[in-house]
Amino acid sequence: MRRLPERIELKTREQLALMRRAGLVVAEALAAMKAAAVPGASTADLDDVAREVLARHGATSNFLNYHGYPATVCTSVNDRIVHGIPSRDERLREGDLVSIDFGAIVEGWHGDSAISVAVGEVAPEVAALSAACEAAMWDGLAAAHAGARLTDISHAVETSIRRAGKYGIVAEYGGHGIGSAMHMAPHILNYGRPGKGPKLEAGMALAIEPMITLGRRETQELDDGWTVTTVDGSWAAHWEHTVAILDDGPWVLTAVDxxxxxxxxxxxAVSAAAA
Incomplete structure (x- = not known):
């Protein structure tokens, strides 16, 4: 029997407006966590900051208790790629790179974003790694417009990374649809040929999130059942934004502008809704 493709959720303007509210909560929390990511701070301190922002806005976490996840943020330091669990015992050090992944729910609608933060002064190759990952995310977002195909995003991300340097592109994890749930169809690879997959339509919302390494792309999951690290110990970066696709252009719901x-x-040109 031929397997039918998963349905991609289409949102109304009103629903996207609620996602925008969630996205702005996420943006505020990430900015606050970035400011708090200083030498000597624990990764649990960052989780505390996120909880305070959620409480202030009457929003809820879409990470906490998700399949049993025990925190409101993921804090992945150095060779950890994604899903690192905050800890009171883990202290950030000068020169670390911490990837912070965070999401919020407002009236049932989700926002999701991630940044990689340099703790103090980092090595030049680490700064370049993070910059390449962030640029690839934005190049992928630029390809997310009505009429394009899903893998146009994947191809844009990969092309950007390949142009920036010799980085490992993590294959097991990627972007996803988002809206009334955090993880929805479609899955979005960070590599691939263009012109494939479903056509992008107004009302879709996607989380685009490249993850790259200074070495090999192979990953392993630690015994905690969550933390994903590189196999070779090389450092990694992770950037993510949630974008809505509208007839007149994209609207990055988790970016303040x-x-x-x-x-x-x-x-x-971004959608007029971003005004």
Missing amino acids: GGRDELERRGV
Whole structure:
């Protein structure tokens, strides 16, 4: 029997507006956690910051208790790629790179974003790794417009990474649809040929999130059942934004400016909804 493709959820403008509210909570919390990611701070301190922002806005966490996950943020330091669990015993050190992944729910609608934060002064190759990952995310976001195909995003991300340097592109994890749930169809690879997969339509919302390493792309999951690290011990970076696709252009729901600055640099006009 031929397997039918998973249905991709289409949102109304009103539903996307609620996702925007969730996205702005996420943006505020990530900015606060970035400021708190200083030498000597624990990764659990970052979780405390996120909880305070959620409480202040009456939002809830879409990470806490998700399949049993025990925290409101994922804090992945150095060779950890994703899903690192915050700890009171883990202290950030000068030169670390911590990837912070965070999401929020407002009235049942989800936002999800991630940043990689340099703790103090990092090595030049680490700064370049994070910059390449962030740029690849934005290049993928620029390809997320009505009429494009899903793998146009994947191809844009991969092309950006390959252009930046010799980095490992993590294959097991990628982006995803988002809306009334955090993880929905479609799965979005961070590599691949363009012009494949479903056509992108107004009302779709996608979380685009490249993960790259300074070495090999192979990963392993630790005994805690969550933390994913590189196999070779090389350091990793992770960046993510949630984007809504509208008839007149993309709207980055987790960016304070709606994505205008970075997308216009790439020749892409954002939706009027981002005004």
